[in-house]
Amino acid sequence: MSNDRKVKHVLGLSGGKDSAALAIYMAREYPELDIDYFFTDTGYELPEVYEFIEQLESILGKEILRLNHNERAVNNDVKVFDKLLAEHNNFLPSGRQRWCTIRMKLEPFEKWIKPYLNDGYEVVSYVGIRADEPWRDGYTPNESQKYLKIKMPFADDGIKRAGVISLLESSGIGLPKYYEWRSRSGCTFCFFQRKIEWVRLMERYPEAFEEAKAYEKRAETSANGETFYWMGPNEPLTTLENPERIAQIKANHEKSLKRFEKKKARERKRKLGLHAMVNEEQLIDTMFMDEIYDDVEGGGACVTCYK
Ligand code: SF4
Incomplete structure (x- = not known):
């Protein structure tokens, strides 16, 4: 790191709890840093996410830059995902081919910081990986991004999930409202959703569900004859x-939830102060969705979209 470089501090907000809590933490603990907060808006975020970002903006007392908002979310009346799907030969993104994150989240970020890097800045990007999570890259800078540094203050300072909740509660913002029914922020059609979350999307936001269905119709059969759909x-x-399939998904989820509660509830209440933080059964359902399905962070769900 060169000491005479100008430094630009940036912090990306996904609409998720960890990045929001990190923004609050940085503003409280490091008020001397002039941090630019940004939100990369795909144009397919949940209404609760937009609401949460606005609330956060007023808590931080600072504008949160919308990187995609005007130039990419809607382009000549063609929504950005429609355009990108065509560019990707109508292959839906998936866990193995996550082109959506690259095209809708990372490219706008790279485009935004490029002039700063070209201008000789060191860009420091703060990412909300917690101390109780497996270490993951927030973003891997490429050759031309030598002066882009990633920092993980929660991991460095030992902040775990309980600390994140406490930051959100103490700031007055609390958890994003989508926790009433879904475990993560991100696109309405995100393939990282569990089946139960698809059912809930259909019940809460039927238009978004129909839009996701229409994208499936555009998806082509792959070379090996297997057709990929959002749910698998x-x-x-x-x-x-x-309705029978819906009832089955709900019943299966209920069974998994009960199993999880039996196995973990007492231990978590003691260790994490769960009772004080999350006292609604529905929030346990969404907050611990990964653990309910014996998974870790959605089996690789991305930091960029959910943190
Ligand atoms: S939220 Fe899901 S669908 Fe949207 S960009 Fe991220 S991985 Fe892709």
Whole structure:
């Protein structure tokens, strides 16, 4: 690191709890840093996310830059995902081919910081990886981004999930409202959703669900004859038109939830102060969705979209 470089501090907000708590933490603990907060708006975020970002803006007392808002979310009346899907030969993004994150989240970020790097700045990007999570890259700078540094203050300072909740509660913002039914921020059609979350999306936001269904229809059959759908290879969203399938998904989820509660509730209440922080069953359901399904952070769900 060169000491005579100008430094630009940036912090990306996904609409998720960890990045929001990190913004509050940085503003409280490091008030001397002039941090630019940004939100990369794909144009397909949940209404609760937009609301949460606005609330956060007023708590921080600082504008949160919308990187995508005007230039990419809607382009000549063609929504950005429509355009990108065509560019990707109508192949839906998936856990293995996550082009959506690169095109809708990372590229706008790179475009935004490029002039600063070209101008000789060192850009320090703060990422909300917690101390109780497996270490993951927030973002891997490329060759031309030698002076882009990633910092993880929660991991460095030992802040865990309980600390994150406490930061949100003490600031008055609390958890994002989508926790009433969904475990993460991100696009309405995100393939990292659990089946139960698709059912809830259909019930809460039928238009967004229909839009996701329409994207599936555009998806082509891959070379090996396997068709990829949002919920997986063999289960198009149209299967949720069958009330029996919905009932089955709900019953399966209920069983998994009960199993999780039995196994963990007492221990978590003691260790994490869960009772004080999250006293609604529905929030336990969404807050611990990964653990309910014996998973870690959605099996690789991305830092950029959910943190
Ligand atoms: S939230 Fe999901 S669908 Fe949206 S960009 Fe991220 S991984 Fe892709």
